Amino acid sequence: MRSIKTLTAILIAVAACAPTPDNDSAVGEPRTLEDPAADTDGVTRVLVYHDMEGLTGQSDPNTFRFGHPERYAVGRTYLTGDVNAVVAGLFDGGADEVHIVDGHGSGNPEPDLLLDQLDERARLISRDEIFDAYVDLMEPGMYDAVAVVGMHAKTGSGGFASHTFTLGIDFLLNGMAVTETEVVGYSWGRVGVPVIFASGDDRLAADLAGPMPWVEFVTVKTATSASSATPRPVSDARSELQATASRAMENYGTARAMRLAEPVTAQLHAVPPADLSMLAAVPGIDYADQRVTFSAPDFRTAYDGLVGLVTVARGGYASVMSETGRVMAGPRFGPTYSDALFDRWLDFESGRWTTPESSPAASGMFHGFR
Ligand SMILES: [Zn+2]
Numbered sequence: 001m002r003s004i005k006t007l008t009a010i011l012i013a014v015a016a017c018a019p020t021p022d023n024d025s026a027v028g029e030p031r032t033l034e035d036p037a038a039d040t041d042g043v044t045r046v047l048v049y050h051d052m053e054g055l056t057g058q059s060d061p062n063t064f065r066f067g068h069p070e071r072y073a074v075g076r077t078y079l080t081g082d083v084n085a086v087v088a089g090l091f092d093g094g095a096d097e098v099h100i101v102d103g104h105g106s107g108n109p110e111p112d113l114l115l116d117q118l119d120e121r122a123r124l125i126s127r128d129e130i131f132d133a134y135v136d137l138m139e140p141g142m143y144d145a146v147a148v149v150g151m152h153a154k155t156g157s158g159g160f161a162s163h164t165f166t167l168g169i170d171f172l173l174n175g176m177a178v179t180e181t182e183v184v185g186y187s188w189g190r191v192g193v194p195v196i197f198a199s200g201d202d203r204l205a206a207d208l209a210g211p212m213p214w215v216e217f218v219t220v221k222t223a224t225s226a227s228s229a230t231p232r233p234v235s236d237a238r239s240e241l242q243a244t245a246s247r248a249m250e251n252y253g254t255a256r257a258m259r260l261a262e263p264v265t266a267q268l269h270a271v272p273p274a275d276l277s278m279l280a281a282v283p284g285i286d287y288a289d290q291r292v293t294f295s296a297p298d299f300r301t302a303y304d305g306l307v308g309l310v311t312v313a314r315g316g317y318a319s320v321m322s323e324t325g326r327v328m329a330g331p332r333f334g335p336t337y338s339d340a341l342f343d344r345w346l347d348f349e350s351g352r353w354t355t356p357e358s359s360p361a362a363s364g365m366f367h368g369f370r
Contacts, residue, residue, distance in 0.1 A: 093249025
């Protein structure tokens with residue numbers, strides 16, 4: 001049994017080597033890093049998230065937007081090429097099974113990936129109901145590692161199409177502004193699964209160097225602004241994607257699973273075109289400088305709260321919509337919109353208008369953030 005004297009000595013030693021706390025975060029570490037959970041089924045299974053902003057050959061933002069069909073068609077070829085290179089590398093490095101999930105959300109009801117050109121050893125996850133690719137797939141014992149392809153840097157980092165979750169949104173977890181790659185990492189860290197591989201631009205490489213140094217990263221282009229980039233030659237970058245994914249797979253046991261300290265302090269920070277200032281005067285809400293902060297018992301509750309606040313912050317998009325309306329409809333836009341609002345109010349108040357049934361749940365197959 002350890003004597004009190006020894007315990008006191010240990011406590012003093014711990015206090016002596018503890019880092020000086022920041023002004024506002026005197027409590028413990030914001031997260032812990034752990035060894036990957038042991039493989040329980042003897043099958044080395046990897047989940048690949050694809051996004052569509054950090055692709056090889058890509059320098060035009062319209063290539064990841066479903067609303068620009070000609071450019072988007074080109075983006076799909078970049079995407080499929082990069083995913084195939086990574087899938088090949090993962091198999092080279094010892095994976096037995098590779099599953100892919102759409103982490104992009106182009107708006108295309110069909111997968112962004114060109115399935116007829118996808119490596120036939122891999123399969124795209126689809127479900128018969130809507131799911132959130134970041135948080136709803138998590139299941140202990142299913143996957144041994146996660147790889148992410150075609151990712152982008154976080155909001156404010158100056159990367160190509162840099163953002164977090166959606167336009168004008170910045171997520172902070174326990175005081176750390178996070179990339180989507182880290183959101184995936186903290187989600188899978190709940191069941192001990194590490195992120196082992198990522199690809200994207202030079203700014204994402206910088207974003208991940210601090211928080212996820214074990215991740216094998218391939219820089220496929222250099223961002224020159226949020227809407228421009230200088231891509232590497234495609235064949236060079238693709239060879240490196242394959243070789244690096246293979247190395248990541250061989251060494252996945254040395255990667256780290258990331259787990260947030262609980263309770264989780266979550267903060268949503270809005271920048272244009274999003275806006276949170278409508279919450280400034282609401283009592284009980286911790287608001288300052290376009291930031292709303294709350295405490296949640298765990299990662300999932302924090303994530304769901306952030307997603308709820310995103311809906312509020314997207315209220316800021318309305319200013320762009322009214323600018324667009326004025327451009328398209330001219331001076332009649334304001335009065336027409338005002339009449340429509342008044343009609344809705346008077347119709348509802350008169351019993352002539354009722355809230356429509358929420359549209360019937362979309363049916364079919366869902367493959368992630370479509
Ligand atoms: Zn993304």
